[in-house]
Amino acid sequence: MNARSRWLMISVGLGILLNPLNSSMVSVAIPRLQNGFQLDFTVVSWVIFTFYIASAVAQPVMGRASDLFGRRKIFLTGLVISFIASLLAPLSPNFGWLIVFRIVQSIGTSMMISVGMAIVRIHITEKQATAVSVLSIFQSGAAAIGPFIGGVLIHWWDWPGIFFVNIPFVVASFLWSWRMIPKDETPTSVERKMSFRKWLNLIDAPGILLFTVGLIALLVGILSAKSSGHVSSGYVITGLIGLVVLGAFVRHELKTASPFIPLRTFAKYPAVTWVNVQFMVVNILFYALFFGLPSYLQMVRHISEFHTGILMLTLGLCSLVASPMAGRWIDKSGPRPALLVSAILMIFGSVWIVTLNEFSPVISVCVALAAFGISNGLNNVGMQAALFKSAPKEIIGVASGLFNTSRNLGAIISSLLISIVMGDQFSFGGFRLLGVILTVIALSLVFMSWRRRESGQLEELEFRQ
Template sequence: MKNRNRLLLIAVGLGVLLNPLNSSMISIALARLQEVYRLDYTAVSWVVFAFYIASSVAQPVMGKASDLFGRRRIFLAGLVVAFAASMLAPFSPGFGWLIVCRIIQSIGTSMMVAVGMAIVRIHIKENQAAALSVLSVFLSGAAAVGPFIGGVIIGRWDWESVFWVNIPFTAAGFVLAWRSIPADRPEGFAVNSRPLLHWLVIMDVKGIILFAAGLTALLLGVLSFESSETAASWQILTALCGLTLLAGFVIHELRTASPFIPLRTFARYPAMTRVNVEYMLVNVLYYALFFGLPSYLQTVREVSVFETGILMLSLGLCSLAAAPLAGRWVDRSGPGPALLLSALLMTFGSLWLVMLNGSWPVASICIALAAFGISNGLSGVGLQAALFQSSPKEIIGVASGVFNTSRYFGTILSSLLTGLIMGGQLSSGGLRRLAVVLTAIALLLIFLNRQRLRAGFR
């Protein structure tokens, strides 16, 4: 690989790792943020909700924007936005300001994820498969080691460090990206020759607003009800308003010619829809454990931040180790067997947490973490392969975008599930109730994958 291509790959890698890194490091900081801002678990979960809601909107939007305004321009702008948000977040005078900084940070990091893969595909011609695999390592590796990094730096420098750590990545990434990513011209339209209303329609701003406002209102209504344990009229109205806005979003997306999320695609290709539903459920399982367990360990079992990061590392390392093995298995046998084993492992891990009690050593949690980690590695590869099998080649770009959106839906639902079941205060009983629900979801995945194998799909 040429030296210029190496620099480009490193620049893109430094940018794209920021989104999974910041979405995973925060899991270790939740307990500390509860103390600092004197909030319950449900309220502090908004640092997770805000990031994923913003990512679910920003990534498909910025992918479309890069086609119109240029990929290099979007990537460099993303680094600047992420840098600014990371600088400002530690100085937040209140929790609301911290949420705003997390939203800005999510938008900035999503700008790079949305165009990073396209930049590599377009500008690296030789050994392209190897280059893309390296980029995948940046993405999956950052998510895997995020809790460990968070545990180490929070234990040494407190919660602000999960934002400071982005500074060297964004600064180095900007310098390398400026030097190595070639300039590109927007495709199709002359950017300055179209009126503002045209761009608002092309970007489906109405759909974006309906989706973001509806999801936020629904979550705010449901979670505030759980926090207060009684339903006030404003909480009910907020949740109903959210449902109304989301219904309006669905109607709008089915009618518009340039949808933010192409819902008509789901109706046309039911096999692809089923893959996306499975991917959403897998992420509900994985991230409910990912975000719920660190706070449980620190709050209930009184495990230090550093030790929590060490324990959570088993989840990421097992996921990373399983992924390449899953790739070879799926190539030989198709995605069906790997996905069935993934569902079985998640069922085992959930049942292990159901049986867990305070007298067991803390290290025994690593058994459940390992089961979920291996399962995540298997399902990530298996579901991607199943998506390619079920999606016509002419819409594979749209299918990939919808697939990523399903992941974000799963992460949002996982945080909602964890907040509702755990309630305002974490406890061993709350973790056990969450594990029972996760077991039921894992059993549903076993059923779906057995049906796939019986229908003759590998």
């Protein structure tokens, strides 16, 4: 790999790490945001919801937009949008404006996630596997150390620090990308003549609108009822509207020629459906711990953001160490054994949370973090291998898009679960109840992994030359 290719890979890597970095740093910032804006826990949770909802919508849309407007333009535009959002978010006069800038930030970072891998695959022709693996390290590494970086920044510079830290990454990535990413090829005549209305049909704008409105209305209905402590007709109507709109979304997706989420794929390829369902459950478990444990440490145990970030490193480092080991294991034995062990580790970690009390040594929290970290490393490789095994080559692009959607939905559901359990204030009793619920979910994950073997939906993965 020549020097230009290495610099191209670094410039793209600095851009794509921003999405996982910003989605993970906020896990340590929740208590500080709650105190700073004088809000209850449920309302502050929207800083998580909005980021993942925007990512779920923006990533596939920007992937399609890059075919029309060019990958270089989309990548550089994403950097500019991220810079503006990171600069203005700390200046937010109220929590509503912070949410707006958080959404803008999610859209900007999603633009780079959508096209970064494609840029490397197109313009780096030698040692592509190495280049792709390096980009994966940028993403997984950013997610792993995000809570630690967030803890340090919040300890010294309060919550605005988790936004300002993006600026040097954005500037460096923009300067190098401007020089290193080759200019986009001239669009074809079909693309040049495509009207804005046709492009909206191509990305399925009606489907996106129905999905977003329905999901937000449903979340507002559920969370408002929980936060207020009583169920009013307004909350019920809002939730019902969300369900109706989501039903309309499903009907629309089954009829449209270019669906935002190709639901027909689920019916046509049940093995792919099973992988996505299991991956969503995995992420419900992982993100419930990922967002719940920092709040437990800070609000219940009164641990500082700095030390919380250090403790959370256990999760990230175990995940990073387990991933390459999982790759070698799966190469030999297929994904099923690794996924089964991962589910068992999640049961152990969830049960360990239930055994904790208000006076347990803080270091004992690392046991649960290590269990979930190793499990996450196994899942990152195992679920991807399961997807490649179950999805026919002709739909691998669609299957990968659904796979990322399942990750985002898992993160959204996990945040909803935490908010429902905790209500307006994070408590030790709520945290223990969360552990019980996670244990039940983890048990169902073991059943799903075992059922996959019995039904033959996931066969052993063989890599024989």
